[in-house]
Amino acid sequence: MTMFFDSHIHTSFSADSEMRAEEALARAEEQGIGLVFTEHLDYDYPSAGKEQFIFDPEAYWTAYEPLRAAGNLSLGVEMGMMASARKKNAAFVQRVPFDFVLGSIHFLECKDLYYPETFAGREKAEMYHEYFIVMRDEIYAHPFIDALAHIDYIARNATFAHPEISYGDFADDIDAVLRALIETDTVIEINTRRLSAPRGIKELAPVCRRYRELGGHYVTIGSDAHVPQGIGRNYDRARELAHAFDLTVVTFRERKMQICEA
Template sequence: MDQKILWDCHMHSSFSADSDTPMEDMIQTASDLCLEGICFTEHLDPDYPKTPEGLDFSLDIPAYRSRLDELKEAFNDQISVNFGIELGLQPHLAGTFSELLKEVPFDFVIGSSHLVHGYDPYYPDFFEGRRESECYMEYFESILENIAAFDEMDVYGHIDYVVRYGPNQNRQYSYGRYKEILDEILRTLIRKNIGIELNTGGYHYGLGEPNPCVNVIRRYHELGGEIITIGADAHTPDKIGYAFDKAADVLRECGFSYYTVFQNRQPVFHKL
């Protein structure tokens, strides 16, 4: 019988501005699901613009690290708990993030695009008065700008995150429509030894696909990409390990026989 995915390497707790869930509840649920390990990747998005909800995407890293260490010890005989971060990339933050990674011994670093030239596609004003395709292209162009400025992450998060929130979501989106720029992103990541993630959040956002979509994951493998982590992007316990059976099938369909988990910033490959 095929081994299923036993590590969820993208999740949030109340240390992230957009989650209210205590860290111990996330760990207990993951343990109850018989996962082997998880990695918290709390949000750090400096210079995030004011939101209608008043969210603050700064991160108290000492408090986060201290609590994680306590719970790592408390759950030691049940599940492995790794210490990660999701950096909200913007080119002007490159120096700040570089210094942070010299100082703090994370297990795993996701670099993600949440803001596009100051706008978060989560909010409708990013799309107002513009063609959806133009907005998607600007998002992908901003990924290349971010990688040019900063390349010290382990993987690039949910590469087509923008389609979760577009007026038509992914109904008019495909790898083929944006092939040229998506290939440039993938080749650049591979050249810099940065992986990608298969983020099952796309399934719980109703896309019917992960982020990035299956054809982007397939193309990453075709181009020689080897590092791929799996995460549900859970902010609540019910989303932990979400659609991991589908994720395993997608990886195999795209040519992978393993998935990746980072420990002390080093990739460890787990057979599917």
């Protein structure tokens, strides 16, 4: 057993963060939690000419391994899952002894779900269906990931009037994703980004319940912080959500699951 960990944090090794490890750790210590750094690795990032979401794992290890020794920091990677990147992703995790590998879907048809233009001219039902199918396929194709990040990522920047991944509207698709997780021994992350609003909790609750019904037991909790103020945000809400559905909060160290306890 270990302390509670915020298992999704970006620092300056991620192209879109300038956070220093020391300031992240100071903020975590104030809250009595540990951290897992999960720097962005998105091979074949589609937007040519923009920043590259790739980092040097050896430099990462050299920089942060001394900080890792105390036990309240683990070192991971957030890996963009895409058909063209499968082999490169598998090779990348062998380069240093990562504690944790988090898998994400950030792109659809090679378009970045971060940008509003990705949603232009698309119809929500078919687009979200495609998102979940890709997610399911990439979970099976990446059996080496430990957890799936932000199942509701598509809702963050979608331009639809109702961007949520409402379980009732996508039950078969979401079930297929959850079954893929359970069959591959992959846990699900409760990403705390969308838990500031009651709506975010309401939409994620049935996903947690269904994950448990299908045989899931464990979740990681991640704030996806890119700045110190984001660390641990809504952590208690995520923990309550997990406990409401009989799910156990875990983190990973040396790729092994650790149960978190107060």
